[in-house]
Amino acid sequence: MAQAAIQAAGLNRWFGEGEARTHAVRDVSFETYFGEMLYIVGPSGSGKTTLLSMVSGILRPSSGSVMIEGTDIWNLPTDEIAEFRLRKIGFVFQDYHLFPRLTTAENVAIPLILRKVAWDQAIKEAVGDLAVVGLEERATLAPVKLSGGEQQRVAIARALVGRPDILILDEPTASLDGDTGRAIVSFVRKEVLTDRRCILIVTHDPRILDMADRILRMEDGRIVGPEKVADREA
Amino acid sequence: MSGLLRIAFKLLVNDRAKFAALLVGITFAVFLMIEMTSLFSGILNRSSATVINIGANMWVMDPAVQTVANVIPLPDYILDEVRSIRGVKYAVPLYSGGALVKLHDGTYQSVSILGLDDTSLFGRPALLAGDIRDIFAENGFLAVQDSEFRKLENPTLGTDFEINDHRGVFVGIAHVATSGLFGVPTLYTTYNRALQYLPNARFTVSYVLVEPKTASDIAGIKRQVAAMGYLALTKEEFIQRISNFYKYQTGIGTNILLMTVISFIVGLSISGQTFYTFILENLEKFGALKAIGAKSSELVLMILFQATFVALTGYGLGIGLCALMIWLAKLNIPDYAAIITFANLALALAMVVVIAAVSSYIGVRKVLTIEPFDIFRG
Numbered sequence: 324m325a326q327a328a329i330q331a332a333g334l335n336r337w338f339g340e341g342e343a344r345t346h347a348v349r350d351v352s353f354e355t356y357f358g359e360m361l362y363i364v365g366p367s368g369s370g371k372t373t374l375l376s377m378v379s380g381i382l383r384p385s386s387g388s389v390m391i392e393g394t395d396i397w398n399l400p401t402d403e404i405a406e407f408r409l410r411k412i413g414f415v416f417q418d419y420h421l422f423p424r425l426t427t428a429e430n431v432a433i434p435l436i437l438r439k440v441a442w443d444q445a446i447k448e449a450v451g452d453l454a455v456v457g458l459e460e461r462a463t464l465a466p467v468k469l470s471g472g473e474q475q476r477v478a479i480a481r482a483l484v485g486r487p488d489i490l491i492l493d494e495p496t497a498s499l500d501g502d503t504g505r506a507i508v509s510f511v512r513k514e515v516l517t518d519r520r521c522i523l524i525v526t527h528d529p530r531i532l533d534m535a536d537r538i539l540r541m542e543d544g545r546i547v548g549p550e551k552v553a554d555r556e557a
Numbered sequence: 558m559s560g561l562l563r564i565a566f567k568l569l570v571n572d573r574a575k576f577a578a579l580l581v582g583i584t585f586a587v588f589l590m591i592e593m594t595s596l597f598s599g600i601l602n603r604s605s606a607t608v609i610n611i612g613a614n615m616w617v618m619d620p621a622v623q624t625v626a627n628v629i630p631l632p633d634y635i636l637d638e639v640r641s642i643r644g645v646k647y648a649v650p651l652y653s654g655g656a657l658v659k660l661h662d663g664t665y666q667s668v669s670i671l672g673l674d675d676t677s678l679f680g681r682p683a684l685l686a687g688d689i690r691d692i693f694a695e696n697g698f699l700a701v702q703d704s705e706f707r708k709l710e711n712p713t714l715g716t717d718f719e720i721n722d723h724r725g726v727f728v729g730i731a732h733v734a735t736s737g738l739f740g741v742p743t744l745y746t747t748y749n750r751a752l753q754y755l756p757n758a759r760f761t762v763s764y765v766l767v768e769p770k771t772a773s774d775i776a777g778i779k780r781q782v783a784a785m786g787y788l789a790l791t792k793e794e795f796i797q798r799i800s801n802f803y804k805y806q807t808g809i810g811t812n813i814l815l816m817t818v819i820s821f822i823v824g825l826s827i828s829g830q831t832f833y834t835f836i837l838e839n840l841e842k843f844g845a846l847k848a849i850g851a852k853s854s855e856l857v858l859m860i861l862f863q864a865t866f867v868a869l870t871g872y873g874l875g876i877g878l879c880a881l882m883i884w885l886a887k888l889n890i891p892d893y894a895a896i897i898t899f900a901n902l903a904l905a906l907a908m909v910v911v912i913a914a915v916s917s918y919i920g921v922r923k924v925l926t927i928e929p930f931d932i933f934r935g
Binding site for chain 1: 561568841846849851928
């Protein structure tokens, strides 16, 4: 059996106090494995972003635990959680969050620079990863000069550059047309799963659902049932 | 430079409009702060010109004297009493007063007259032309070649003039370290000629200039002079006393202080506001960095670096601009009194550090409160 990359157990998260208190995630448990691409899908407000934040060490759960490669991340001190994220997880944000004042290569190199890799070496590796996503010739341009699809690929290169074990993508196709979106997810799948790493994608884009290995569907903060793509298609 | 600081540097300088606005704000504030305080330093320096130029280590005066120009003559016996104090190496009289000089074109020009002890000529200036011994010749005066020299019609050796119905002759052209504050030329002559040519009250000694035998004798001399009912100050103390008078007993100090504070507030407002906007615009990006794995301390370091870099660059530009302006002003206005001192620079630096600290504090607070979770929520 494949090794578990993430094991979430009994996760709950409340926001607010008193009457304004909202139960965003309710008793969620799931596992995902290396070599697997797992989707978390559901309507807006169903709690999938909150769940993603908790399993990636960004938002502390009100209760429950998250084990990543056997480490209970929420038992670590704050700085160690940040260090853990830096070394183990690559993020692709919905709005990319690229720095407009840095070049494309410098944007991609950020995780390496945070890991204290020397500047020149970091840029060299970043350009290498830009080549992987087909944007080597764009390395010295500012991100604002790139198309939406290209910016998405830059964000993916930034997530991949540190060779993290787990890749987390938040609505990766939200701003892209259908063909580009599928091409990007397909590319990520090939790049990451070849090395038997793990991909977690939050989406509500039906155009890419068939590319998942497994789908968790959320409603009202609960997982309403795991669903394999093959089963769904059948 | 570490990679993180290099990113901070690029984020800052590549946003050219904001970087320029930040620099202009701080440069302008530093320029105004240094210009104001330099002007004040220049005024204070010139107000002590006589003390600096004469160079005596100790000055004995009436306790009511506030500035060197505000002379209250001492009885002649004070000179003898001071000379008899243990620890005094020598003591000489100094005449300091004003007069009107009638020039060749028939106009009168106010001048400041310093009468040096006839025996020693203690406090005499360095001569650019002439022989100091000629000061003992009939009607001998020295003219100081400073920014006021032209008001004497640019005299040469042998040029004569009229002073209080006496004939005077310039026998030397002198150079001094500091020009006076009041925009009048300075003439040197002997003590006795000053008394002879100029109208005097009952007492004639303006100051007694004292050279103590050793530095340890200064306290004893002060005590004994005080026992006589007079005041003995070291050169530095007298300069400080004059400075304090202009700082605290005239409106000059208050006005300069107000202008400096206003400059500081203007700089703080422009820089603080611009830096805050800069941070706000990059807030999501800082949040993304946090999500990727940057520690809060690293983000704080980036912001501190940016604020410090802007502050020090603006500080350097402000100093350069101020020095340039003072230089240009002195080219066209010889009387322009402004001196950039280390104290001015330190004060401006302290204020720039406060501007940088406040700006970074605002930025740091904002960045520390951003939650990476907000980045996911969009």
